[in-house]
Amino acid sequence: MALDDTLSNCLPDDLPEDLLPAFSRHEPFALLLSDLQAKGWSIQDDFFSAAFTDKLMAEVQAIQSENMLQAGVGRKQSHQLDLSARRDYIKWIDPINDTCKTFLDEMEALRIVLNRQLFLGLFDFEAHFARYEDGAFYEKHLDAFKGQSNRILSTVLYLNDDWRETDGGELIIYDEYDEEVELGRFLPKKGRLAVFLSECFPHEVNVAKRTRHSIAGWFRVNNTTAKELDPGQ
Template sequence: MNDILRPAMGDYSCPDEWLDRIAEGLSSPGFLHLKNALHPDFLEKLVGLLEAKEDADKLERAGVGKGASLEVRSEIRSDSIFWLEPEDSSAVTKEWLGFMNEIISFLRRALFLPLESYEGHLARYPEGGFYKPHLDQHRISPTRQVTLITYLNKDWDESNGGQLRLYTDIEKGIHGPYIDILPEYGSVVIFRSADFWHEVLPAKQPRLSLTGWFRGREDNPVLV
């Protein structure tokens, strides 16, 4: 974990404090945004992995839905993705999946969440790319419980667009208040997958991220 987290992060300058912030944010209000959270050296590895997969033509257009209902809908989302798999031989993938398993273990202890697994993918949005408002938890298979997004965009400012718009009122959803979060290099956003509608606003240049979900059991999912 120490190779992944930034060595000095203000109020969350050690792994235990970083994890405590996650637990506090998920408890109330249900989301949190940590800026400059990951180590620059590890971020470079993630960017390198994404670029290598793109160069090898391993990215695929992301779809909407799950299972037999999965389909590419360009009017809803325009990103291309590469799924991280345990069988991947790359060291950075193994490091990241190990880190995610540590967070799962922590959330089981701290919030008594019976989480079982993690799934995640690298994503590249092209210039003009977007993702319309949506929830991350699928209606037909509500296993996704917690969303964790890491941004991989250097020197990103408001003029580049591509903000994550997170709707913060669970009851009102897209008709309620929201916050806009820049996809800045090394920033992490975490929220409860079933509760918070969100979207990706159009970006004026390619936008890179690593998005993943902590999941409950497939046959008996638990709601956060």
């Protein structure tokens, strides 16, 4: 099946025009798939429309700091706060309004296409808004450890307008086989989407020098068994 046909079959029919994300167009989506096949990571600018990105930014800006959680490290029983490792605040995204629902619906469409094209067996997607205040960072880490997590693909969508190099907050992606080798440094430019294999690429967030907003997400497989439930978040 052609990529354009696959996309047209996956995108919602009733999506309002002003919320239509950029991956409904052929080129950025094709480049993402090509990158993932070739090297396991991809950076795509303007992946979502400016209008839709603005709506997401307004959504996270409206969240009062006291309603966000101090992010921790580790998952399930090993989860704990560690301000020496990361200092961002998060709020998990639920389909509570049109903007959040549209974002989750479109990432669901992306999940279906990724499965059809790359045979990844992705089961679902979870995401949270992230806020890095001035001075916040996230040290080098992996989003998943081989054989120990259900996270397969990590995604980060950046929301800030007019981000400058002097504002810091860059995403740094390191080599899969030598974590001292940088593959690239990427400013959190509005509309930029980063996608990478969760258990392969160490990455970090440099110290932000102004408030930085993004959406971090993960495409997951289902590790539920007869003996153990595989919860999200």
